[in-house]
Amino acid sequence: MENSISVKLKVWRQANPKAQGEFVTYELQDIPTDTSFLETLDILNEQLVERGEEPIAFDHDCREGICGMCSLYINGHPHGPATGATTCQLYMRRFKDGETITVEPWRSAAFPVIKDLMVDRNAFDKIQQAGGYVSFNTGGAQDANAIPISKVDADEAMDSASCIGCGACVAACKNGSAMLFVSAKVSQFALLPQGKAEAKKRVKAMLQKMDELGFGNCTNTGACAAECPKNIKLSNIARLNREYICAKCSD
Amino acid sequence: MWLFKSSVGRKVVMSVTGLFLILFLTFHALMNAVAVLSLDAYEAVCEFLGANWYALLGTLVLAAGFVIHIIFAFWLTLQNRSARGNDRYAVTARPKSVEWASQNMLVLGIIVLCFLVLHLFQFWAKMQLPEITGGDVYSGSQALEATFSQPWVLPVYLIGFCAIWFHITHGFWSAFQSLGANNDKWLCRWKCIGWWWATIVMLLFAVEAIALTIKFATDSCPCIGELI
Numbered sequence: 001m002e003n004s005i006s007v008k009l010k011v012w013r014q015a016n017p018k019a020q021g022e023f024v025t026y027e028l029q030d031i032p033t034d035t036s037f038l039e040t041l042d043i044l045n046e047q048l049v050e051r052g053e054e055p056i057a058f059d060h061d062c063r064e065g066i067c068g069m070c071s072l073y074i075n076g077h078p079h080g081p082a083t084g085a086t087t088c089q090l091y092m093r094r095f096k097d098g099e100t101i102t103v104e105p106w107r108s109a110a111f112p113v114i115k116d117l118m119v120d121r122n123a124f125d126k127i128q129q130a131g132g133y134v135s136f137n138t139g140g141a142q143d144a145n146a147i148p149i150s151k152v153d154a155d156e157a158m159d160s161a162s163c164i165g166c167g168a169c170v171a172a173c174k175n176g177s178a179m180l181f182v183s184a185k186v187s188q189f190a191l192l193p194q195g196k197a198e199a200k201k202r203v204k205a206m207l208q209k210m211d212e213l214g215f216g217n218c219t220n221t222g223a224c225a226a227e228c229p230k231n232i233k234l235s236n237i238a239r240l241n242r243e244y245i246c247a248k249c250s251d
Numbered sequence: 252m253w254l255f256k257s258s259v260g261r262k263v264v265m266s267v268t269g270l271f272l273i274l275f276l277t278f279h280a281l282m283n284a285v286a287v288l289s290l291d292a293y294e295a296v297c298e299f300l301g302a303n304w305y306a307l308l309g310t311l312v313l314a315a316g317f318v319i320h321i322i323f324a325f326w327l328t329l330q331n332r333s334a335r336g337n338d339r340y341a342v343t344a345r346p347k348s349v350e351w352a353s354q355n356m357l358v359l360g361i362i363v364l365c366f367l368v369l370h371l372f373q374f375w376a377k378m379q380l381p382e383i384t385g386g387d388v389y390s391g392s393q394a395l396e397a398t399f400s401q402p403w404v405l406p407v408y409l410i411g412f413c414a415i416w417f418h419i420t421h422g423f424w425s426a427f428q429s430l431g432a433n434n435d436k437w438l439c440r441w442k443c444i445g446w447w448w449a450t451i452v453m454l455l456f457a458v459e460a461i462a463l464t465i466k467f468a469t470d471s472c473p474c475i476g477e478l479i
Contacts, residue, residue: 010341023341076344102342109336172346174354175331177258207257216334217258217327220425221353226346234428235435242431244259 004030005097009044011056012104014113017120021113025100033093037080038063038070040092057116063088065229068164071171072117073104078168078227086166086229106171110178110214123213124165124181130209131202132185134194153191160187162230169224169232175216180224182210183240184232190243200247207244259429261327266426268320273419273448275313280455287462290392297391302382310379321364328357352421359418366411373398399460400467408460412453419449 006029014021026048031040038060045055061069070087074080080090095101103117111119161184169180186203189195195202218237225234254260286293300306345354352359377389377397389397398404423445427433433441 021338073340076340076342077346104340104342107336107338107340109334111336113338174335176334176336177331179258207259211256211258214334215258216331217261218429219262219327219331219353219356220421220428221349223346223349223354226348233435235433235438238428238431238433238438240431241259241262241429244257245263245431248253248257248260 003033003093005033005092005095005099006030007040007092007095007098008100009040010100010102011117013056013116014105015115017112017114023102031092033091035092036063036088037072037074037090037092038088057114057118059118060088065089066164068166071106071119071121071166071168073106073171075102078106078171079166079229083226084229084231086164089229106167108167108170108176108215110176111167111170119167121165121167123215124167124178126213127178127182127206127209128165128185131198131205132189134189134198136197138194147193149192157188157191160184160191160232160236163188163228163232164230166229168227168229170215172223172227173216173218174221174223175219176214177218177224178210178213178215179218179237179240180228180232180234182206183236186240186243187236190239199243200250203240203243203247207240261323262429264319265323265327266429268316268323269422270426271316272320273423273452275316276415276419277448277452280452280459283459284455286391286395287459290395293391293395297378300379302379306379307383317367321360324357324360350421352417353425356418356421359414362414363411363418366407366414369407370411373404395463396467399463402464402468405460405464405468409457412456412460416449416453419453420446423448 006027009026009028010023011026012021013024026044028040028044028047031043035043038058041056041058048055059069059071061067063070065086065088068086070079072079072087074087074090079085079087081094082090105111105113105117106119106121108119110123111121114120163181163184165181167181170176170178173180186206189202190199220234220237222234225232252260254264282293282296285296300309345351374394377387377394378391380386381388424433424438424441427437427441
């Protein structure tokens with residue numbers, strides 16, 4: 001039942017952060033359509049190694065859409081043309097036989113290229129370190145009815161917490177803004193009673209760090225939410241704005 | 252000051268000034284309607300908004316609204332371009348849910364600014380300004396006639412109105428989003444209210460401009476009169 005396609009991969013190659021990068025086109029023959037996109041890159045890399053060329057560097061880890069390591073800007077979309085899916089969940093059946101697929105790294109001043117398609121996303125870790133946690137001892141798990149939380153809030157917090165921090169929002173944004181990521185990380189706490197204790201301090205610290213690291217200003221184009229592999233909603237950004245404005249006004 | 256130093260604060264400034272300007276445009280469209288209905292009544296409105304202390308104060312506040320909105324727009328855009336980095340994507344695609352206007356607010360704003368400068372030359376520079384500086388002061392209907400009797404004015408104004416329409420359809424809901432007054436339910440509501448608000452106000456402007464052109468251009472240029 002399997003079909004095979006042949007594609008051209010136009011891949012960004014850059015030897016190191018300071019080197020001048022360029023696109024190199026590779027032809028791949030008879031790729032089964034049930035191959036994942038990352039496996040296709042693996043196949044290409046094997047061929048490159050056999051030919052004695054430098055393999056393409058790209059980020060990947062769990063390959064099941066939960067770790068947030070894979071990136072890649074494929075044919076104008078972060079994580080490729082599929083919606084609600086990461087690059088590792090993208091399959092070659094999405095592409096046509098003979099198609100040229102353009103593969104670029106995330107492009108943002110805050111995410112410098114390390115090599116080829118690999119970018120440095122440490123900026124996200126720095127934002128998390130600035131306040132994306134609760135700093136008190138939560139103890140063991142309590143009875144579920146000890147702290148009543150409405151189902152709506154619990155679901156909303158869980159949806160926000162599904163952000164895997166891949167950086168697709170920054171890559172998709174014409175302003176290189178990290179607002180969707182920061183808003184998800186702020187929301188997952190702001191919605192729950194455990195997070196409310198440090199809500200003001202958290203939102204100010206995380207937003208300040210985000211600005212410091214050189215991410216852009218949000219202009220509400222909504223490209224981030226449209227391209228997010230975890231479907232993080234735009235309403236999180238409104239909540240972040242609200243939390244921040246209220247925190248600043250109460251200073 | 253967090254309104255200048257933080258990204259959210261800068262957007263708050265854009266939102267507040269933007270909403271203020273939308274409110275101003277709404278009143279402006281209503282005042283124009285007076286000119287279409289009765290030139291005498293329009294003269295009374297112009298008299299009321301001449302070089303009185305309250306009208307001058309209002310003009311200053313309005314000018315500040317424009318200036319702050321425009322300066323912040325350029326400032327934010329410069330920051331956003333540098334945040335994007337030096338390398339641009341070779342291939343980009345606009346997701347369906349992303350409005351065209353939202354990605355072109357600066358360009359639309361620049362078109363609106365050009366229109367604004369022209370409009371100020373045609374009216375403010377002939378009416379309120381000479382009242383302050385001393386000079387030849389046009390009455391409301393004189394300024395209207397001097398402007399709308401020229402056939403090129405209408406198409407230029409209509410282009411300006413289109414740019415403002417696009418600018419507001421995104422700007423309206425975006426302002427509430429930036430102010431944090433938004434959630435899943437209200438996102439669609441603000442978009443809907445913004446669309447209707449922009450459409451009604453800009454249609455009003457367009458109808459008024461067409462009516463005034465018919466009124467004044469037909470006298471000076473009989474060929475238009477024959478066309479109508």
